[in-house]
Amino acid sequence: MTSTDVKSAVRADSGLLDVRGVQKTYYGSGRTVEAVRDLTFSVGTGELACIVGPSGAGKTTLLKCIAGLLPPTGGEVRLGGARVQGPPPGMAVVFQEYGRSLFPWMTVADNIALPLKQKRTPKPRRAALVAEALESVGLRDVPHAYPWQLSGGMQQRVAIARAIAYEPDVLLMDEPFAAVDAQTRAELEDLTRSLWRNLGMTVLFVTHDIDEAVYLGQRVLVLSGSPTVVMEDVAVDLPAEREQLSTRALPRFAELRAHVYEQVQRAKTFHTAPAAGASA
Amino acid sequence: MNVLKAGARAFLHLFGLPAALLALWWFFAARSDSFYYPTLNEILSAFGETWFSSRIVDDVLPSLWRLAVGYLGAVVLGVTLGVLLGSHRQLRALLEPVLEFFRAIPPPVLIPVLMLFSGIGDSMKITVIIVGSVWPVMLNTVEGVRAIDDVLADTARCYGITGAARLRRLVLPAASPQIVAGMRQALSISIILMVISEMFASSSGLGFAIVQFQRSFAIPEMWSGILLLGLLGFALSLLFGLLESRVLHWHRGLRQSQKGEK
Numbered sequence: 001m002t003s004t005d006v007k008s009a010v011r012a013d014s015g016l017l018d019v020r021g022v023q024k025t026y027y028g029s030g031r032t033v034e035a036v037r038d039l040t041f042s043v044g045t046g047e048l049a050c051i052v053g054p055s056g057a058g059k060t061t062l063l064k065c066i067a068g069l070l071p072p073t074g075g076e077v078r079l080g081g082a083r084v085q086g087p088p089p090g091m092a093v094v095f096q097e098y099g100r101s102l103f104p105w106m107t108v109a110d111n112i113a114l115p116l117k118q119k120r121t122p123k124p125r126r127a128a129l130v131a132e133a134l135e136s137v138g139l140r141d142v143p144h145a146y147p148w149q150l151s152g153g154m155q156q157r158v159a160i161a162r163a164i165a166y167e168p169d170v171l172l173m174d175e176p177f178a179a180v181d182a183q184t185r186a187e188l189e190d191l192t193r194s195l196w197r198n199l200g201m202t203v204l205f206v207t208h209d210i211d212e213a214v215y216l217g218q219r220v221l222v223l224s225g226s227p228t229v230v231m232e233d234v235a236v237d238l239p240a241e242r243e244q245l246s247t248r249a250l251p252r253f254a255e256l257r258a259h260v261y262e263q264v265q266r267a268k269t270f271h272t273a274p275a276a277g278a279s280a
Numbered sequence: 281m282n283v284l285k286a287g288a289r290a291f292l293h294l295f296g297l298p299a300a301l302l303a304l305w306w307f308f309a310a311r312s313d314s315f316y317y318p319t320l321n322e323i324l325s326a327f328g329e330t331w332f333s334s335r336i337v338d339d340v341l342p343s344l345w346r347l348a349v350g351y352l353g354a355v356v357l358g359v360t361l362g363v364l365l366g367s368h369r370q371l372r373a374l375l376e377p378v379l380e381f382f383r384a385i386p387p388p389v390l391i392p393v394l395m396l397f398s399g400i401g402d403s404m405k406i407t408v409i410i411v412g413s414v415w416p417v418m419l420n421t422v423e424g425v426r427a428i429d430d431v432l433a434d435t436a437r438c439y440g441i442t443g444a445a446r447l448r449r450l451v452l453p454a455a456s457p458q459i460v461a462g463m464r465q466a467l468s469i470s471i472i473l474m475v476i477s478e479m480f481a482s483s484s485g486l487g488f489a490i491v492q493f494q495r496s497f498a499i500p501e502m503w504s505g506i507l508l509l510g511l512l513g514f515a516l517s518l519l520f521g522l523l524e525s526r527v528l529h530w531h532r533g534l535r536q537s538q539k540g541e542k
């Protein structure tokens with residue numbers, strides 16, 4: 001009785017993501033770049049948060065720190081209470097450079113199945129997950145193709161299918177829909193929301209597209225230009241049932257979009273005044 | 281119709297020039313009466329008599345055995361060292377000067393040295409083949425491992441593909457184009473070293489037989505041995521091509537699709 005309670009409490013928190021004072025400076029040969037200055041926020045278990053920010057703001061850098069792929073120069077990332085020091089189990093990442101994230105020597109189905117094999121998912125279950133994931137991204141027909149035989153948008157969808165077949169607790173997505181056409185994009189947005197609601201995972205979604213951020217998220221975090229801080233944390237108080245046309249037609253949607261848009265505009269010049277003081 | 285034409289063209293490409301050269305050889309050798317340039321007829325009849333005999337067991341098989349063990353040894357050793365050096369920058373920096381030095385030594389000069397340690401038996405010849413052929417495999421593997429895409433490496437890390445799985449699923453396949461290129465270079469070096477080591481000091485093998493024929497003025501037999509070596513190299517290269525197209529078919533497709541984009 002008690003043990004199940006403890007277990008479910010642990011499980012309930014396993015998706016809690018805590019970013020505390022994360023700072024990242026790249027030390028190159030003769031060139032140091034302070035990509036991320038000071039980021040603090042947390043994303044609750046089962047929450048879907050979007051991150052928007054100007055290009056070069058350090059969104060990818062932040063995601064890599066969260067995924068345990070890059071050690072932050074300062075601060076820490078905690079996942080379910082434990083400090084992230086390497087890629088945590090149960091986390092899937094869809095990379096911005098989707099084309100380079102697929103194994104070119106494996107078929108589409110093998111690409112999706114490989115992480116499951118590594119997790120020791122039994123074979124029948126694995127096959128079912130692969131088929132399901134391909135179906136849900138609309139690629140039922142290509143399991144035996146190689147990634148390089150597919151268009152950019154299709155490759156992107158394979159990378160997404162691989163992440164969702166993994167059934168992660170935490171899903172990080174870095175501009176995942178950048179290469180797909182508008183129709184597919186809308187479908188994938190709805191897919192992301194329905195998967196998120198069905199599987200109860202924590203989703204952190206990076207995008208350039210303000211509309212997309214407002215449509216998808218429960219929250220939108222607006223990052224400043226580099227060196228990066230969180231400029232604003234906008235709660236998206238739209239109804240949980242979202243639908244491409246009617247939700248986007250809501251007056252509240254327009255307000256939120258306008259608000260985030262202003263913030264992003266401000267983000268671009270955010271550092272011109274305070275940065276002079278900060279660096280002194 | 282077109283298929284027939286294409287087939288005929290491929291056939292001509294493969295065998296046209298060799299056939300023309302043979303015809304030339306036939307023609308000029310038939311007119312020469314030099315003892316050292318026997319006619320092709322003589323060489324071919326010597327070929328049958330010489331090699332379809334006990335020499336298959338006495339000379340051909342031992343040569344092939346040394347070649348196989350030496351070559352495979354060089355491949356295994358080269359890939360192992362290449363993966364180690366390719367994945368550890370400090371190790372590479374430490375060993376690079378030493379390796380460059382050893383690589384610069386022409387392998388045949390090792391034969392007299394190795395004879396001192398391991399006699400004139402198979403182990404000496406196999407060692408010579410390994411020592412000489414390991415370099416292209418190793419250096420190409422290092423390049424291949426270093427060139428692994430970092431997004432791909434990050435992907436593997438995220439999905440918990442580490443350790444042995446990483447080697448099998450990421451490192452070796454990613455480096456396979458370079459590894460295969462190194463293996464191709466190593467194959468011809470191996471054949472050369474097999475023959476040279478047998479010419480130096482031996483009591484069996486193709487190189488030994490050819491030198492023996494030459495010393496006893498069995499000139500057509502000597503030429504037939506050279507012909508056999510050529511055929512052997514040709515056959516191995518064909519086999520290698522088959523292996524290559526199986527292992528690297530994805531790589532060819534990938535390169536073609538990238539070319540199409542540009």
Ligand SMILES: Nc1ncnc2c1ncn2[C@@H]1O[C@H](COP(=O)(O)OP(=O)(O)OP(=O)(O)O)[C@@H](O)[C@H]1O
Pocket residue numbers: 026027028033034035053054055056057058059060061062096226
């Ligand atoms: N490996 C690296 N070495 C040095 N500098 C880097 C490295 N990766 C990123 N940077 C720098 O860090 C800054 C942030 O880069 P990052 O890729 O995180 O931005 P981003 O917000 O994801 O941009 P985009 O929206 O264009 O994808 C940039 O100035 C970039 O030049």
Ligand SMILES: [Mg+2]
Pocket residue numbers: 059060061096174
């Ligand atoms: Mg980015």
